[in-house]
Amino acid sequence: MIDIDNLRKKALSEIKKADTLKKIKELEKRYIGKDGKVSDIFKKIPQAGKEKRAKLGKEANKLKGELEEKLKNKRLKLEKCEKEEKVESFDPTLPGKKPDLGSLHPLTTARKELTDIFVGMGFSVIQGPDMETGWYNFDALNFPKDHPARDMQDTLFVKGEKEKVMRTHTSPVQIRHMEENDPPIKVVVPGRVYRNETTDASHEINFYQLEGLMIDKDISVSNFKSVITQFVNEYFDGDVNVRLRPSFFPFTEPSFEVDMSCSVCDGSGCSVCSQTGWLEVLGAGMVHPNVIKNSGLNPEKWQGFAFGMGMDRLVMIKYGIDDVRLFYSGELRFLEQF
Amino acid sequence: MKFSYNWLNSFFEEDLPKPQKLADKLMMRFFEVEEVKKVGDDALIDIDILPNRASDCFSHLGVAREIAAIYNLSLKEPEIEFKSGSKELTDFVDLKIKNELTPRYVLRGIKGIEIKETPEFIKKRLEVCGLQSINNIVDITNYVMLEMGQPLHAFDGGKVGDLIQVRAAKKDEKIITLDEEEKSLDGSILVIADDKEPIGIAGIKGGKGTEIDEKTDLIYLEAANFDGKTIRKGSKKLKLQTDASIRFSHGLDPELAEKASRRAIKLMEKYANGKPLKGSLDLYPDPVTLKTIDLSIKKTESLLGVKISEEKIIKILESLGFEVKKESDLEVKIPTERRDISIEEDLIEEIGRLYGYENIESKKPKAEVEATKKPEDLFWEDRLREVFKASGFTEAYNYTFIDEKVKEIFGYDDLVEMKNPVSAQYRYLRPRLIPHLIKNIKDNEKRFEDIKIFEIGKVFSKKEEISVGAIASNLNFREMKGVLNSLLTELNISDVGYERSSNSWAGEKAAKVLVGNQEIGQIGEVSKELTEKMKLESKPIVFQLKLEKIVKLASKTKRYKKFSRFPVAMKDVSVLVPVKVNFEEVLTLANKAAGEDLIETDLFDLYQGEKIPEGTKNLGLRFHFQAEDKTLSKEEIDKLLEKIISSLEAKSGWKVRKK
Secondary structure (H helix, E strand, O other), X not given: OOOHHHHHHHHHHHHHHOOOHHHHHHHHHHHHOOOOHHHHHHHHHHHOOHHHHHHHHHXXXXXXXXXXXXXXXXXXXXXXXXXXHHHHHOOOOOOOOOOOOOEOOHHHHHHHHHHHHHHHOOOEEOOOOOEEEHHHHOHHHOOOOOOHHHHHOOOOEEOOOOOEEEOOOOOHHHHHHHHHOOOOEEEEEEEEEEOOOOOEOOEOOEEEEEEEEEEEOOOOHHHHHHHHHHHHHHHOOOOOOEEEEEEEEOOEEEEXXXXXXXXXXXXXXXXXXXXXXXXXXXXXXXXXXXXXXXXXXXXXXXXXXXXEEEHHHHHHHHHOOOOHHHHHOOOHHHHOOO | OEEEHHHHHOOOXXXXXXXXXHHHHHHXXXXXXXXXXXXXXXXXXXXXXXXXXXXXXXXXXXXHHHHHHHXXXXXXXXXXXXXXXXXXXXXXXXXXXOOOOOOEEEEEEEEOOOOOOOOHHHHHHHHHOOOOOOOHXXXXXXXXXXXXXXXOEEEXXXXXXXXXXXXXXXXXXXXXXOOOOEXXXXXXXXXXXXXXXXXXXXXXXXXXXXXXXXXXOEEEEEEEEOOHHHHHHHHHHOOOOOHHHHHHHHOOOOHHHHHXXXXXHHHHHHHOOOEEOEOOEEEOOOOOOOEEEEEOHHHHHHHHOOOOOHHHHHHHHHHOOOEEEEOOOEEEEEOOOOOOOOOHHHHHHHHHHHHOHHHOOOOOOOOOOOOOOOOHHHHHHHHHHHHHHHOOOEEOOOOOEEOHHHHHHHOOOOOOEEOOOOOHHHOEEOOOOHHHHHHHHHHHOOOOOOOEEEEEEEEEOOOEEEXXXXXXXXXXXXXXXXXXXXXHHHOOOOOEEEEEOXXXXXXXXXXXXXXXXXXXXXXXXXXXXXXXXXXXXXXXXXXXXXXXXXXXXXXXXXXXXXXXXXXXXXXXXXXXXXXXXXXXXXXXXXXXXXXXXXXXXXXXXXEOOOOOOOOEEEEEEEEEEOOXXXXXXXXXXXXXXXXXXXXXXXXXXXXXXXX
16 A cells, blocks of 8 residues: 555655754655655556556656655755854854964073074174183183172182182183184174072073174274174164263273163163163173183284173063063963063 | 262362263263262262272272363362471381282371361261261271272371281281271281281271270371282171272272372361371382383274374373373373273273264174084074974973972982072072973963973083973873974984883883983983972973983984875774783884885774773774885785784784774
8 A cells, every 4th residue: 555645744744844954864865765765656656556557656756756846945945044054153253272382482582583693794603611610701801810800790609619610601602712713703602601699680690691702803893883783773673773881891902881772762761771761782892812812812913802792681671571580480471472 | 989079070170061961971981870869069970980990990089080081171189288297207106017918008197186077078078978977087088088099097096006017917816896896817817916916907997996086196097008819808708898998909009008198197187187297107119110001003993993093092191191102103101090001902992982982983894704603502402492392392491500409309419519609599500400390380380281391401410411301291101202202303313212211200100212222311200209299289291301412313414205106004903912011012013024014003092991801901003004116905905914913913912803
């Protein structure tokens, strides 16, 4: 017995109830698919009585057409809904999911940027030991023995090792380099240095310096001004003025402090530059003949300039960091910002 | 050092520019001015006099000389002439010095002095410079020190025996100083003594016993020149730094002693109504001679990089009180107070700063083109940093120092110790990065769940070396090992192996990192003992590597390896093995059995638990088969898989299930 009406009713009701594309797909398979229920009817037609065959064929065809149509309509409707739903639920303001990216220490980034600028001007990068002998840290650099000039830098001495100190500056590397290399010399030396000081927002027991040295036949103060002006403008990305003031370091003669116009207020005076419009950024000078001699070179023949800057301070100026101790705190809320 | 503006002004007929303007100029021509402050009708100018100029510029006269040179003014020297009475100093006292550490000792006397209020102008000037008025005599000695830079000492002549000597202190000799402190001395310290006992610590502080008081009538005034090194050492040893010791430590001009002694007596005659004794005792065995330095105009131009006329150069030098004679070069005679000038470059500095560095134009140096170099260490360090960053690690810079507590917790011995740390926090140099890395976790774990930190820095044990360290609070051993492997792969280091090996910070769950047979570092989970001692909530995984070894193994060159264009077939099996079996053992067997067509083996599952017999673990393995030269047929692949399985099952207690 083939009950087409019943099948039709059931199918139409199911199609009506179907609310997902997945269900429609199932219904398509169940009713009008290759092994579906409508196909079953066609398969059974030959067994029916002769007079019924034509009628059955006609009705089955009609049913097939109808179901095909209904399913198709329902599918289109559902597809449209789903699409609309997707568009509606799209919210570009939902928070993004961060990839797991790490970060480099701001002093690493600064060291790279700073040395890159000098490399661009033809300087090579060199390094030296953190634990130094008194000779390299002081004597060779023309610090008189038992003189208050040695107290300019609070020194950490190594126990049990005569004459060993934690280097107070990167300048010993100048000597080490000149001992091994003939001029012309153009080098910069990044590195950690140590001062035996009580720490506060602007003083640390260890911090970083970048040392520079240029030795040739005819290098002058005027050349130094040119190199350092280019450097400061490159690092601070702008129109920065530079001025030299007299100073004293045992290892340079003449010696100067180098100020740059305040990058925060453009030289008009602010709290960063204590209203002076200038920021002290480095110490420098023409290498003292004794230093050249102590390195095994002839000071009659060679001359040049040396400079040293506190990298921590430069980075603090550049990024507006107000406490040097943050650099060494391991504080992720700080480090992750870089 | 603090200076009184009015005092500086008193050396000149003309009015000086206003204090701030003067300070700005001094800043560009002389030294840094730290503060300008109005004090009553005067102003305080605080100048950072650096050590080379302490010998002449720890004094108003010295700074006035600079001002004279800068503004081209003429300077009035302080008055030093006085009228002596008829009594001879030598009738009262004799002087005995057998000591090379006293280049000069000048003693003068003045009698009939009145101890009274100090004149107002002296009091005010001292106050601006930070000194309190005591009485007219003491104030005058301080005044002359601030004026001329020569420390002076006034003894109450009535309390001193008839001999004054300078000698080394005897061992454990005692003296009570003016501030009523008893000091125990030794042979490295110089004392002023009479025939009985010390009456002052030379160059550092006077003694209580000969102090000026209301009844003082006779004064012996000492203006001496002591060896700077000796005074510096003595002052450090006694932990007693005074205005006098600071000046002597820097070294003073012996010529100054005589002038300053006259100046003080002059002022005592005037403001204490005393009658100066005739003559002086002046022991000065080896008078200083004037230095002459040759100055080349050419060298000056070469060093400063600017052409300054000879005329201008001479003018600058003369403004500073130097005598200049024109020979082929310039011959420059240096005044004795300028102890900082000893070579040509010193003179060039004087010319440069007074000419004005702002007047020197910048010129690019002539230079040859040469390839720049970078140290190997730094190159590889930076490569590692990039990989760490890409792996989600944050870079920390920690202190080079550790304290006693860390030393104990980690059981370190043989540490490099500091002799004079300003705080116990900085007592030892770190021998490893690990202690600080663990502290980084501790400091951050309250706010962050998933902490990954690395550091590349110096560590110190027998030698100074660079260590690479990383820590992660929330990774498991395999994830951390993955990070380590990526680092090494990026540096083109192959043949990396791991060998179980306990160590002090990780206990049992640790391994050596090997390249070939060479150990390059360790990896492991921080031991329970340590996490408890450090009060850590998480159980971090750490690895540390020696940079030196990595740098030797790392290579900048990569070789392209032709890849096979034929398909890869994957087969999964699971192997049940005793728990003690290492993955590597399984891998080695599989590789040996299948040969080169087995290109990769993944461990996609590792199970140990209730569903399998106790004492076993289940490894889920995925084999990747691929040939270089053809597509492997189904039969070939099955054959390879069978070979692997039978080789694994040959081990007793191993069971394989195909999937």
